[in-house]
Amino acid sequence: MKPIKLFAAALILTAAVSCNQPQNSSETTTYDNAVVENIMTRRSIRKYTDQPVSRDVINKIMECGINAPNGQNKQSWEVRIVDNPATMEKIKEIMAKGNPTIKPEAVKGCFRDAPVMAFIARDPEYPFSAYDCGLLSANIMLSAWSYGVGSICLGMPVRFIAGNEACKPVLDILGFSEGYEFCLCVGLGYPDEAPAAKPRDMGKVKFIE
Ligand SMILES: Cc1cc2nc3c(=O)[nH]c(=O)nc-3n(C[C@H](O)[C@H](O)[C@H](O)COP(=O)(O)O)c2cc1C
Incomplete structure (x- = not known):
């Protein structure tokens, strides 16, 4: 994927996964990027x-x-x-x-x-x-x-x-x-x-x- 597309995808995913966090989770883990965050929080x-x-x-x-x-x-x-x-x-x-x-x-x-x-x-x-x-x-x-x-x-x-x-x-x-x-x-x-x-x-x- 071209860097610009990757960046756009990451932005979209960031917006998407930010509403995705487990409501009662006390995890404070931070992730390198939105794709990794999506994988790791599923x-x-x-x-x-x-x-x-x-x-x-x-x-x-x-x-x-x-x-x-x-x-x-x-x-x-x-x-x-x-x-x-x-x-x-x-x-x-x-x-x-x-x-x-x-x-x-x-x-x-x-x-x-x-x-x-x-x-x-x-x-x-x-x-x-x-x-x-x-x-x-x-x-x-x-x-x-x-x-x-x-x-x-x-x-x-x-x-x-x-x-x-x-x-x-x-x-x-x-x-x-x-x-x-x-x-x-x-x-x-x-x-x-x-x-x-x-x-x-x-x-x-x-x-x-
Ligand atoms: C091929 C496959 C079959 C599965 N079958 C069931 C199932 O019949 N019932 C169930 O409750 N979970 C099922 N699971 C879910 C697994 O138990 C679950 O993915 C695993 O424990 C890891 O937990 P996580 O998905 O929350 O990371 C299945 C997962 C896979 C990949």
Whole structure:
């Protein structure tokens, strides 16, 4: 990115993330720039307010999502967004019935009550499609945070739905293209909590001389 563009992006992000700080956080960390601040202050949100996320904002977030790096620009993903509570309830009901050995609240709770749910599927014909979907998801979550929208990456819904014949009606509702495999969810909404960062292990990163 050209320096002028980088500066403009940093300015926009500074404005965006300044409204983003966890309300009850006592952290006083300062960051080198707005992009780093956005990355370092994003947390998984499991409690959301009732405030709806406008489709305008959702579209901007998704546009950032699909601008993620992806293998050979194959864009080996598909995204289906559910922001209609009635549709979400229908999906949860099917899932609860399709997983009778698990308490219905536990099955339904796997979505963490996020008011917007992005269901993501990958093209299994492309061996790197899972990475593409991961990078798409990261872009979705970080751009969401720049708008003050919290997020949660969810693998659990896949465990309940994938390979479960009784949950096939969920996939029918979502209508992914033939052959695509549902692989991840990203929930979005305005945060009603400000969790602290979980510890990270820099020891996983080593320079090799
Ligand atoms: C692939 C993946 C699957 C995840 N699945 C779930 C999930 O099913 N339920 C949940 O509450 N969190 C889920 N998470 C969120 C992680 O628990 C969370 O990212 C991690 O604990 C680090 O916390 P942080 O995101 O606040 O930094 C998932 C994250 C990833 C990347």
